[in-house]
Each structure stands twice: as C-alpha cells, then as structure tokens.
Amino acid sequence: MFTGIVEVQGKIVSINKNDSTQSGGNGFSIIIGECKSILSDCHIGDSIAVNGTCLTVTEFDKEYGTFKVNIAPETVRKTNLGLLKEGSYVNLERAMSTDNRFGGHLVQGHVNTTIKVDNIELDPPNSLAVTFYVPEIETLEDYHDDDVMLDILPKGFVCLDGVSLTITRVEREKRKFSVMLIPHTQKIVTLGKCKAGDIINLEVDNNTKTVRRALEENGILRRVVEKQDKLEKEVEILKEKLNILLKEKL
Numbered sequence: 183m184f185t186g187i188v189e190v191q192g193k194i195v196s197i198n199k200n201d202s203t204q205s206g207g208n209g210f211s212i213i214i215g216e217c218k219s220i221l222s223d224c225h226i227g228d229s230i231a232v233n234g235t236c237l238t239v240t241e242f243d244k245e246y247g248t249f250k251v252n253i254a255p256e257t258v259r260k261t262n263l264g265l266l267k268e269g270s271y272v273n274l275e276r277a278m279s280t281d282n283r284f285g286g287h288l289v290q291g292h293v294n295t296t297i298k299v300d301n302i303e304l305d306p307p308n309s310l311a312v313t314f315y316v317p318e319i320e321t322l323e324d325y326h327d328d329d330v331m332l333d334i335l336p337k338g339f340v341c342l343d344g345v346s347l348t349i350t351r352v353e354r355e356k357r358k359f360s361v362m363l364i365p366h367t368q369k370i371v372t373l374g375k376c377k378a379g380d381i382i383n384l385e386v387d388n389n390t391k392t393v394r395r396a397l398e399e400n401g402i403l404r405r406v407v408e409k410q411d412k413l414e415k416e417v418e419i420l421k422e423k424l425n426i427l428l429k430e431k432l
Contacts, residue, residue, distance in 0.1 A: 186346020218247030236291025
C-alpha cells in the first residue's frame with residue numbers, strides 16, 4: 183500500500199525490453215536512477231510505486247542510487263510505463279510504513295487505466311487547473327474493466343501518476359475531470375511539467391469503488407447518478423441565465 187505522497191522523482195537510466203539477466207527475468211525491465219534517498223533501507227523484493235504502479239525491486243545499488251524493476255505485459259497494457267524513454271522522469275514512493283504520517287489516501291498501486299491530459303489553465307496567481315479526458319472502455323470483459331468514470335466524484339480522491347489529488351470538477355457527459363496543482367506540487371512531481379496530450383496513469387479511490395459497487399448491487403447507484411447529472415445541467419442553465427441578466431444590466 184502507498185499514500186500518493188511522492189518522495190522523489192527518479193530518472194530512467196536504461197530500458198531493456200528483453201532483459202536476459204537473472205534480475206531481468208527474461209522480460210521488460212527498467213533501471214531508475216537519481217533516487218539514492220529512497221534506497222537506504224531497500225531490499226530485493228521491496229515494492230516501490232513508479233508513476234503509481236506497484237513494482238518489485240529486483241536489483242539495486244545504494245552507492246549509485248539506482249534500482250531495477252520488471253514490467254509485466256499486463257502492466258505495459260494498463261499503464262504509461264511502456265511509453266517511457268531513457269531520460270524520462272517518474273514519480274517514486276516506497277510502500278507505506280506504520281511509523282510515518284499518512285498525508286494522502288490509501289493507494290494500492292494497481293492502475294485502473296490511462297487517461298489523457300486535455301487542458302491546462304493557470305488559476306491565478308500560481309496554481310494550475312489540469313483537466314483530463316477519460317477514454318471510454320470498448321469492452322467490459324472482467325472485474326477490472328469497470329467504467330472508472332463512475333468512481334470519479336467531486337472532492338473525491340484520485341491517484342494520478344502516483345500523486346494523491348482531490349477532484350475539483352467532474353464533467354460526466356464529456357468524460358472529463360479536473361484537479362488543482364499548487365506551486366509546491368508542481369515542483370516535486372512530474373505532473374507539474376505535463377502538457378496537453380500526455381498519457382497519465384489513473385487509479386481511482388478504492389473506498390469509492392467499494393461503496394459504488396455496493397450501491398450498484400441494490401440498484402441505487404443509477405438513480406443517484408441520474409439525479410446528479412440532472413442537477414449539474416440545471417446549474418449550468420442557471421449560470422447562463424445569470425450571465426444574460428448581468429449583460430442586460432450592463
């Protein structure tokens with residue numbers, strides 16, 4: 183388990199899609215550097231979240247500040263890790279311990295899907311409002327392919343590339359939602375340098391998902407969502423009417 187509080191940004195040192203070494207497991211592996219600060223208590227088999235994806239350390243070097251992880255085919259399909267290049271930076275967090283403050287929310291490190299950065303706007307004086315587009319799922323073949331939009335709620339938690347953030351706005355019909363990045367967050371995580379079109383890992387809040395499924399089984403969820411959509415439309419209509427009235431007075 184993780185908290186979504188990024189400890190350091192690591193740099194991709196090498197990518198090997200056919201690593202035949204023992205630590206490579208005859209598969210896809212990456213070596214991440216510039217992360218000496220999180221390796222002081224590292225052991226083979228430890229879990230480290232890389233862009234919010236829980237991965238197992240198979241090799242590490244405390245002196246040089248590097249570690250290696252394997253990436254399974256399913257992980258390549260579900261996350262943005264397969265898009266990484268040498269020199270790319272990633273968000274890193276060690277598995278949570280019992281003696282630290284719990285500042286984010288419970289993150290499993292199990293990415294649900296990838297989403298796309300739709301728009302970035304400055305929210306004066308120095309925060310960024312970032313809007314994401316959630317692609318529709320073509321098939322719902324199993325438990326893991328739920329429509330994640332159902333678990334994205336205003337003021338709820340979301341984990342984006344390993345960063346715990348609060349949802350500020352949801353545009354359900356457009357399949358979009360927004361978060362706010364304060365200056366501190368912009369500096370310490372990779373999202374501060376994101377641009378429109380970038381692919382980001384998404385993990386929805388597991389508590390929200392659990393409650394939603396319980397309501398869904400009783401047929402309550404659909405009625406709640408329909409009422410919420412109706413209210414959102416009514417609010418937008420009222421905003422438009424207010425703008426018209428203000429223009430007429432001017």
